[in-house]
Amino acid sequence: MIEDDQRLAAMVATYLGQNGFDVQHCDTATAGLERLRGNEAHEFAVVLLDLMLPDADGLDVCRQIRAFPAPQNALPIVMLTAKGDPMDRVVGLELGADDYLPKPFEPRELLARLRAVLRRQQGIQASGERVLRFGRLEIDLDARMIRLDDKERSVTAYQFNLLAAMAERAGRVLSREQLMDMVKGEPLEAFDRSIDVHIGRLRAAIEDDPKQPKRIITVRGAGYVFAKAQDV
Missing domain, CATH: 3.40.50.2300 (Response regulator)
Structure with missing residues (x-):
């Protein structure tokens, strides 16, 4: 403290x-x-x-x-x-x-x-080697590491869990309420947009151009989707 x-x-x-x-x-x-x-x-x-x-x-x-x-x-x-x-x-x-x-x-x-x-x-309990791969992006669930082009990208524990939750459901549109529930276990506070801040930090870590994201995509009025097909 x-x-x-x-x-x-x-x-x-x-x-x-x-x-x-x-x-x-x-x-x-x-x-x-x-x-x-x-x-x-x-x-x-x-x-x-x-x-x-x-x-x-x-x-x-x-x-x-x-x-x-x-x-x-x-x-x-x-x-x-x-x-x-x-x-x-x-x-x-x-x-x-x-x-x-x-x-x-x-x-x-x-x-x-x-x-x-x-x-x-x-986060997610380890059970054998589990690495999610999406083109040049690797998410090592056991080591809790993110690599892009074999270079480690630094994020907070919360952001890693958020990315892992989205990547394991790649292709599914997830609302802010669903994402908050997956990583925090608490209901979304009224007008709380903190999830958007964390998404922004993740984009800065894993996107080639955070302003034109190809991995974490915003679905207007619905939430976010983690792209299944990347670097194609």
Whole structure:
């Protein structure tokens, strides 16, 4: 947890500790990034990141984490912030955050969101080698890696699960509600367009031209479809 509010951090650590989590707290961006780069980085399951830190903008910290080498760059990030502007949420998601919780929040809601993020990270259970291939694109479900032209493409855990869900149903038009249900297990919030942000990030990762997508195609008024035939 990277949070400069000592009282909030202590409350969260106590509550999550009572529910099976071991919380490591840093009160500055510098300390948090050093901890995540350290030898124990592999032990972390999720990052709770405050948006307003004394020595850095939480959005910049999110950007730096996503620039880490694999597998640290795929560590789920839940942003905690006193700023409730929907645009802050969109920017956070665009930079690679997996979820966003405005302050003040109920500890039970934080716990539920953390559990949902971790379920998404676990994603599809491995059962033998499973690699989906679509022309130059490979989606390795077991290694949780995406390759285009044999080069790894970095996405968040949420975005990987979203892509995997679409690829396994290639050729089917999927609504936003269906996609949210597949990867999150929660109903779509009213006017919540966060799924579009994640689709945009996926297109940036796997499309030759994100503005003219050939792999993830928008079906106006219906949702999205992952193309079966690619690079033909």
